[in-house]
Amino acid sequence: MTKKKLVVIGAGMASGRMLEHLLEGGGPESKNWDVTLFNGEPRGNYNRLMLSPVLSGEKTYEQIVTHDDDWYEAQGIACRFGEQITQIDRERQVVVSKGGETPYDALVIATGSAPFIIPVQGKDLPGVCTYRDLEDTNAMIAASRPGAKAVVIGGGLLGLEAAAGMAARGAEVTVIHLMGHLMERQLDPSAGYLLQKDLERRGIRVHCKGATKAILGKDRVEAVLLDDGTVYDADLVCMAVGIRPEVRLANDAHLEVGRGIVVNDQMQTSDLAIYALGECVEHEKQLFGLVAPLYDQAKILAETLNGNTAAFQPVQTATKLKVTGVDLFSAGDFAEGPGREDIVFRDPGRGVYKRLILEGDRLLGAVMYGDTADGSWFFDLIKQGKDVSDIRDTLIFGPAFAAGGAAANPLAAVAALPPEAEICGCNGVCKGKIIQAVEGGATTLDAVRATTKASSSCGTCTGLVEKVMALTLGDSFTANANPPMCKCTDHTHEDVRRMIKAQGLKSIPAVMQELGWKTVGGCASCRPALNYYLLADWPLEYRDDRQSRFVNERNHANIQKDGTYSVVPRMWGGVTTPAELRAIADAADKYNVPMVKVTGGQRIDLLGVKKEDLPAIWSDFNEAGMVSGHAYAKGLRTVKTCVGEQFCRFGTQDSTGLGIKLEKLLWGSWTPAKVKLGVSGCPRNCAEATCKDVGVVCVDSGYQISVAGAAGMDVKETELLCTVPTEEEALEVIAAFAQLYRENARYLHRIYKWVAKVGLDWCKDQIADRATRKALYDRFMISQSVYQTDPWAELAERPADWAPIKTLTLEAAE
């Protein structure tokens, strides 16, 4: 009997596995096939997954070849490597290549995928590569000389393996990633943070939220330019931003193609004689990039070709990153969704993060970092859809507990510790010492801290110390009176601030991981606070997280009860001009502003502006020379002034001028709560300076600077901070005091509340000391170098972001 002709296009991992199933284990039927294998690459099947160990030098190409010449020969496969198929003629059942026409009875398309190239200027320069095949790998190996600079665009699975491989060969590697954290498809922000920390420890620089604008260079690549203006020098650029199914042949042949070549459960395309498998196919609207489902497809297709019935059923897949020493695991579905619940476990000391996602009684997904030993056990539970309600309480502790370990009572775990177990690593305090202190009369956390130093440095062990106290004191133990920040953590605001500085935590996921947050993404109360603490403490390194801001600061306008906004342009020191007033009047007309009102801080408020009009009205004000008045900000609001000596017969100094100078110095700075200033030109105090957060009263001999006034829920007169002889000193004192407040107060505490806590005398001491004052002033100016920008100018350029994403009312209107 004549053999049937099988033509396979593409010698990737899927087709290699399919040929094995078909020819080796396929029974008598399998001998009926006469196979011709085409491949665009000038070689046969190799394990593409193992390119990363080749790149890092842990393996050679020879070691990753899966099928060698002998194997092809033994199976009787005609190899046509380095020969691309240019056309499929379905009518005549032949494929066309430079070697002529090859007829087929059955055709398998296994063209895989092509790397996605971002369409930026410079993408075709020599030195720009992707990460797909041996050529790419060799290019990266050649470029990874010690000291060479490499930039990897894309912080997904492939990009990070490329980065780690080149770094292992001595290159200085920078990873640019568009999203907020690495591997965002497999990891949540906390695990992404730990991964980034691990990579940075290996000397790989990571730049998240980075959009590539252009690749620079004359004759070959020299640098990469990002949207935010950052430039990274580069001798080599690797683009690893994603792949897309290679469907050109199928398209040209008019097969049914969606995002990939559409196949049924038997891997059959819309043409009964043509099959497809691997990364180029689409099955029930799904694409496949991981190897496990591709191997399943290979098996199904071999069965189909051998005349057996089999159906492809996609299964859950698990991800691991092939970077030596990095332990991460993610499996199943970990998106949040209806009825889903999380169990979170964090061990900051060991850099461990585990998160399980449950729906009802079933485990849906798992993300683990740092300790992935139980990964396969969880993966099994996910695949089997097992009822886990019985073991739910201890599920996160893994199979050892589920098999009947001790109950996971956190107090029991502490009780089981021997007296010599270390509780506070910073100060080397063991459990026995704390028990001794408590029995010796230290019954409050502060007392324990004072006598043993336990938890007095970084503070991470505070919870443990309290548990030891609770065990020792029994019912008479009362937890720290200062309440925790919110339900997401046991730490107080003060402790969190201290630990952010002490531990050098520079992102929200970093704080949540290292301080053991109990929720996945915080809440509306802790996120804005953390965002503020981070930007106040690390002005040059931290990037503001817009989504962690309250609506007014996110939209740079105050929301009103009906969902409209109020817009307040800045009027320096309360002084305006006819031209500005005309611009305000024009804007009020143009945007149908229902109310124009003068505020208590000597500004003009346009109330009732629609959200989608905000960018346009800002742009109009910018054109008239005005910037945002920050009337919405936990930051400097207004400096209210009287007219001063220029016009007033009682004025002793230029109070208006000082007010303008103060406002120009302080505007744009973020503070724990709003800050309002007043400057009066004489003790008659027409600017009502003595009920402001900071008030200046001018006198003949200089400037009386008083602080901590209030005129809201509480009414309180300011208290004198100091008196200075010159305007220059007044400016320095006030900026330094603002910085003292920024660095020490807890979020949402106005100055008067904070001063009541720390004491005015302490503030006076800080400001009186010249060196301290100067250092505070310098730190304030560093922060201003970043944050003193007009948000209107920046946001007015993106009007689309402020409009509805879609309007469905038009038809009804017609």
Place this chain on the structure above:
Amino acid sequence: MTGTWTLVGPLADIPRQGARVVKTRNGCIAVFRTAEDEVFALNDSCPHKGGPLSEGIVHGTSVTCPLHAWVFDLNSGTAQGADVGQVPTWPARVEGGQVYLDIGQLG
């Protein structure tokens, strides 16, 4: 799946941990995107005083109303904690990077 799915736009146009609104004949619908790219659609009006939920802070699968800090579960639209109230929800899904809503007659 039953119902009529209306395309509203690319997922990328909705910020993570944020929302955009869809204007309909019967008021706005807030389309939320969580940190993990799940989408949810709720009427953009708090049952308390009508606050625009789309402007709230999104945390986990909850949103906190910007006006008086009521918290709603995005799955069910139910108010959390001591507050009692319910926001109508609409089926939402993402396919090929595009967000679709099943809002029946409103679409």
